[in-house]
Amino acid sequence: MDPLEETHSTTSEYPVGQNQWMEITDLFTESVKDLQLGELLHDDLFGLFEAMSAIEMMDPKMDAGMLCNRGARKITSFEQAVTDGLLPLNDLEAITLLGIVDGTLARLVSWLEGHSLAQTVFTCLYLHRPYAPQDRALKVFCLAVYKLLDVIKDLLHKAEVYEEEDFQPMQYGFHLNPDISEQRMIGMLREVEEELHRKVRNKQAERETQAIFARIKFIRIFLQVLNTLRKEDQQPNSLNDCQRLLHSAGEVLQIMKDTVELGQGAKDDEEELACFEPSINQRLLPPTFPRYTKIKKRSDSIAHFIEMTDRLKVVCKAQGITSFHQAIELFADFSQSSPCLVSRSALQLVGRNVGTTKEALKEAIKNFCAPQALSSRVSTSAKLAAENFLAKAARPAFSLLQLSGHNRARQRDKLAMLLEEFSILQEDAERADAACALALGVPARPHFATWALYHTLRAQALYLLAGFELELYAEHECYYIYWYLYECIYGWLISTLSRADSLLQEAWNGSVGTPSGNKGGRRQKPNKATKRPRPHGRDAVRLQAYQQLAGGYFKALLGLLREELLQAPLPGFDRERVRFEHRFSAFTRLSAPPSAAYRDFRAAAQAAGSQGSEQLFLCAGRHFAQAGQLLAAGGSVDAPLARTAKTNFVLLRLLAAGHRPKIKPTFCFNESRHFPVICLTEGQLTHE
Structure with missing residues (x-):
């Protein structure tokens, strides 16, 4: 480049549109000679953002032309x-x-x-x-x-x-x-x-x-x-x-x-x-x-x-799906296997439109809690209220199936947005239950509200568990994630399934009165038949096992933190309340279940740890032992989690007996993406 003839001149002295160049190599070299290797010079007009956005000409790592044009062979058409x-x-x-x-x-x-x-x-x-x-x-x-x-x-x-x-x-x-x-x-x-x-x-x-x-x-x-x-x-x-x-x-x-x-x-x-x-x-x-x-x-x-x-073979088998709940289970299991984009897109086209039809949702709610308004012999006004709710539930149901087709990282973001839709759906469900009860002339029962609450809680659990898959949580954060699952999510899920079973029993036994429009306005007598088995009993047992696992991790990690066996942030940089509220901010707009406050968590942690670390390890071991017993009844499907619970139970018994590891424990997620094995070997333990 040719240097300017008059370097002291201002830009305004040159004709408009004429490019003026100045050689700055020597000036630049002189300016940076005092900088050490790795040091940066910050200017108001050239900060870190501009530095990262700049292209260094002729550098193969920054200049795409240099990267593509390297090599002896020329580009040929x-x-x-x-x-x-x-x-x-x-x-x-x-x-x-x-x-x-x-x-x-x-x-x-x-x-x-x-x-x-x-x-x-x-x-x-x-x-x-x-x-x-x-x-x-x-x-x-x-x-x-x-x-x-x-x-x-x-x-x-x-x-x-x-x-x-x-x-x-x-x-x-x-x-x-x-x-x-x-x-x-x-x-x-x-x-x-x-x-x-x-x-x-x-x-x-x-x-x-x-x-x-x-x-x-x-x-x-x-x-x-x-x-x-x-x-x-x-x-x-x-x-x-x-x-x-x-x-x-x-x-x-x-x-x-x-x-x-x-x-x-x-x-x-x-x-x-x-x-x-x-x-x-x-x-x-x-x-x-x-x-x-x-x-x-x-x-x-x-x-x-x-x-x-192999995955497309599974997709072809999904064509027979007629139930919304079957579609949810299939889509969730398929997504857990990390499928490619083509196979998960094909599953969406084959099963999503079938599982979210009005008839599929109607059948799913009937099998879940048997609302009387969905039966064929009800008044027109009750049918209309039920149809209105089904129409409003179609979009969240469609979104719930659609998000399982996205990659795992995007699913967590979309779950946070879906929770807002479920919050609105819960209000619609309560209004639909009240309108159906008024039209039928029977006491109000929370049929639609129970179904909406169940899927809201499932979405919350998926949102928290996805953080383990994506490795978003630090070790010192995990114990309040497990506490939230133990105290709030799984407890509410078990209660919701129990209420759904009760509603089904009422429908089977005829304990709820018939519509007032029947002849004579008579009420049917309750059937004295034997009590039928609980349709949701198996799911409730599995949720109880998950709840016990979460409780075990909460108390085990709390004990490890008290023993300083987990790396914790420095006190000057520790704002646990800020981190807690950030992790659960997606739940604040939900009316049911109500979002747990940080003070509730601190009260639970102080109550659990008031008796010392050994007692914490002993209680955590009991949780894992109970979880192992519940999971053992699930067969080969729950066998990996049962092994995890047994391994953690043995370790915590050693810690409760006074053994302490020489090094900090590690967490192995090979058996499960959400519930790890706390890894310590026999040679790493010492007795105090």
Whole structure:
């Protein structure tokens, strides 16, 4: 850069619009010579935000152009690569075609994991001109990739459970919908598949040809399955064919897994194929910091498809869901397995619209607490009040199922917002109960309010437990999280299920009067039949076990804190009340259950610890022992938690006897994401 002729001149002396440059290298070097390595100079006009937002030119870590343009090979377009003989269009060798297919599938998986199309799939130069290849298998594969991208994009848009970190929908000017229908595309893949199958039947066929046949068959099956799953108006038993197709997909995926090393460029020491140009779409990217894109390994991409196929089998079985409560349990269990975006979006389309219909909600509430207003022989005004509540409950119910399709971090944020909807629903439920009781001429009973309160409490429990999965809580915070679960959430849940059982018993025994509109206004006599079993008894027992676990952790962690065996913040920086109110701020707007105050927690902690640490450890051990007994009756499903309770019980008995560890304990969440094993070995204990 040329220095200014008159450096003392002001900017106003130069013509408007003329760029004036000054060499500042020497001035900058002189200014920073007194700074030590790692020191920063702060200015009012250039603070930390501006420093982090600045781009250091020519630095590979900051300048995207430098990062993408490194290497000996220059960026070549499709036409230039064909002219240079780098992209064969006909008579491709089997290992080359196999490498192109596997490399493209790896980039497809990278796109599904949140990277952009421009930096993943469309770095394949063949996809820039899908009709150009003269090799039939390659041309059909390129067109099938376009169709597959379009079908996946449509499925994800309909499900609406992706976030910006999950999926980037931008197409960067590429037309994803070629003028070929889905059925025609499947037919073209089947034709290539049959042609390859004839070669495979020849015993002299190369192993690479068999591998290409398996991949073309998988693409065809995958396209058929996704095209069926993305339909919102699923007919009964319409997914039976998908089960058969997914079984076939599992077989060919095993062949793909065994032959992944045959393709060109599959090994780590091999150079990538010339058809994959990572910087070809660099000019299409927005003028922001590009996300670093690391293409998934080919073997890992096939493993991703295997996991996706197994989860799609579960999705197909969800079509028979008719109950809202069944849908909640299935969606929650499916979300716990950390499914990929495609599979959890497919589950939303298959089961969400079925489980949240008016009939499904009506049946769910009837099975939960049997409101008399939902029976067929009631007055019109009672039916109208019940229908109004069902209409208002549809949106929170839909949101409750939809949020399980989001990633685990987003679910916690959405649960906080959903609690506000449940707060409004509780008020609507109380009004509906009063209106139904008035229309029926019977004493008011909290049928709808009990159902709304139950799902509110479940949402609160999920919100708190999600913090353990996301590792949001420090060790010194966990004891008041478990206290809240022990004293408030699980206690209220058990009470709510007990009330629901009582309401069901009343409905079965006919102890509530009939509507006043019946003939003669007579009241039915209560049935003297034997008391039926409690429908919610099993759930109540499991909740009692969770309550005992939470109580055990509360008292065990309180004792460890008193013994200074857990790291606690320095007294000058400790504001426990602020942290407590922050953790439970999402519950403050709920009328039921009322939000617990910090003073209530301190009173409970002081009462529990008034007898000393040994007594705390002894009481915590009793909680774990009781939880283990309750969980043992649950069978193999609750076996991991039962082992956790037993292990913690043994440890706390040792601590109660006076043993103390030489090092601070650790918490292992391998058995459960929410209830850890307190880890100490026998050699780490000493007796005082």
